[in-house]
Amino acid sequence: MTAQEVFLQQLINGFTTGSYLALIALGYTMVYGIIGLINFAHGDIYALGFFVSLSLLSWMGVTSTLTGGQLVWAIPSVMLLTMLVTGLVNVSVDRIAYRPLRHAPRLAPLITAIGASFVLENIMQNWYGPSQVYYYNIFPTINLAPALLGPQSEILFTTKDIFLFAVTIPLMVALTLFVKHTKIGKSMRATAQDREAAQMMGINIERVIMTTFLIGGALAGAAGMVVGIYLNTGRYLMGFDAGLQAFTAAVVGGIGNIPGAVLGGYLIGFLSALSDQYLSAAWTRATVFALLILFLIFRPSGILGEQIPEKF
Amino acid sequence: MTGWRKGILGFLILLLTVIPGFGDAQQAPKGTIKIYTSWPMQGGMIPEGTAMKRAVDLAVEHSKGVVAGYRIQIVNLDDASPVTGTWDGTIEAENAQKAVADKDAMAYIGTYNSGAAKVSMPITNKAGLVQITPANTYPGLTKPGFEKGEPDIYRPSGQVNYFRTHAADDLQGGAGAAWSKCLGLKRIFVLDDRQLYGKGIADVFDQEARRLGLQVVGHEGVESTAIDFRALLTKVKAAKPDLVYGGFVIDSGGVQIIQQMKALGMFDGGMKFMGPDGLYSPGLVEQATPAAVNNNVYLTFPGLPPDQLPGDAAKRFYNDYKAKYKEEPIGWSLYAYQSTTVILDAVKRAGVKDRAKILSAVRNTKNFPGITGIFSFDKNGDTTVTDMAGYLVKDGKFQFLRVIGKDMKC
Known part of the structure; x- marks a missing residue:
């Protein structure tokens, strides 16, 4: 591989990693925007998406590489079901663990969130065991680089990369449109701006919060399934790691800000890939969290800011 | 408490008091x-x-x-x-x-x-x-x-x-290095999980490989909880090694490294992976898939496995x-x-x-x-038996190839 090819390959790596991080980061940022809570259990909802979709696939007997028509019905149907399940689990977590503490000091729900995270991790650990879990290789992998860049290219850009983009990017666009143009989206924005005033205007706050958890959970579940299909591997603790990075992405982008979370996700993706290549893998985590600290010190409102009047 | 429950409880108490006493009196005075x-x-x-x-x-x-x-x-x-x-x-x-x-x-x-x-x-x-x-x-x-x-x-x-x-690891890391020389794998990229075991064994491998005249083209520590190593492996791929040595245990990233080496097509050109006993587990084949490990993964183990x-x-x-x-x-x-x-x-x-x-x-x-x-035990408390086994994963199983050691002859 030439130096340019290596750089290009790392950009592809960064873009793919950034795509699923951004999808997870959206859940953090939305919940924070609405109730000011850093939902530590959110990363585990992403891991749950991995396990739920894996179970659905094995239950449906879809375990080998799919072709043509199967791809069109199997993946979307499993994904929708997974999103529904993880969305509802996220709503239940809120209903059981956070809602009773809605008016408690901020530290209380934060600690509860850490507790909820442990509960979810232990459920998944007992369900699929503590080891790495293999995810069925259901999506065909064809390297498109020779066709795009000529046969001598050593770049790897496969149909799986395309699949990852084809799922994550439309979901992000759909969320943005939903929040901008629907009635419930409008009430979400109103609640984020000023919860009490929104309530006085007749907005059902609890319903808005429920919707937020439902959408955030569904997006994380989709990310879990996409990562499963993409990497073919996972583990009950995968949500902890991805969650920390996605949380960083949300803060860097400006917590509470939807385009900011997406931008932050991609930024972290690129930064990790380039740091792995040009610094050292041992420094990558330090680089990412140094970025977090720098932002917290010098620009606590993130790249795009919290955008108080137009939070979403 | 009903009568029959009392009866069972009484019986259990009787068992507890009688049986150990009986054992002591008979066999363990x-x-x-x-x-x-x-x-x-x-x-x-x-x-x-x-x-x-x-x-x-x-x-x-x-x-x-x-x-x-x-x-x-x-x-x-x-x-x-x-x-x-x-x-x-x-x-x-x-x-x-x-x-x-x-x-x-x-x-x-x-x-x-x-x-x-x-x-x-x-x-x-x-x-x-x-x-x-x-x-x-x-x-x-x-x-x-x-x-x-x-x-x-x-x-x-x-x-x-x-x-x-x-x-101990000094012998296993050394045995791995000597074995890779015998296998003709001369350019080596070393990875480890930055834990005492994984890094320890990888460091010994690194030193011994250099001492034996092999070329170590890179040595990186990975985040053991991560599951996505594509960026790091792109760097490894660009360095064009013959062998990737991975100081890992089964749940510290080694499985994903092998799986993603396969996904990035790194094994296609004859590149191999070698790891220590921490990866010697049926879970390796199951989790990384037979397609990735078969004929690509060498493992060293201090001693022979139970069934052999x-x-x-x-x-x-x-x-x-x-x-x-x-x-x-x-x-x-x-x-x-x-x-x-x-x-x-x-x-x-x-x-x-x-x-x-x-x-x-x-x-x-x-x-x-x-x-x-x-x-026997030597003066440090270590065993005097230091023969180790070298394995290749084949048909989803660990196939014993040969006895290896730090001072082995090819």
């Missing part, structure tokens, strides 16, 4: 000797920790539970923190203190993690309690020349009380374990069994319930017919 064990029994370690405990129980069962007139009782402790699921120094220290404070405790079998042994060794050493590890492989625990002050800092009393029946071991002691362990627990004895359970038999043998030779006498009996273990072969 001299009392009880307790053997403490300590390693993680939760989180990712549940399968292995349980297998090791079962192996210890089996060794006691093979001795019929009574040695030199003493009833043998196993006290199984867990040194993992419920929060992280991995070993915790504070908990390990408590376990060792508990054993030391128990007058009936005559031996301490542990630990699994070398880092935990650093904590418990000085405690058992001061108390003159014999400690034998079923799994620690960090060389500095017994040998000088690694970290400063080792191993004397673990021996405040000045005498050796810590033993192991398997070879010659000798009756090994066959007895393997067959009885499988018969009793309905599964294969995995990973280090073999050494948990062997460590227990060494202690029981020492108790038998000492003949008395006395820590100093039992310790000296363990130290004087000579030509012991263990399951890994006939061995």
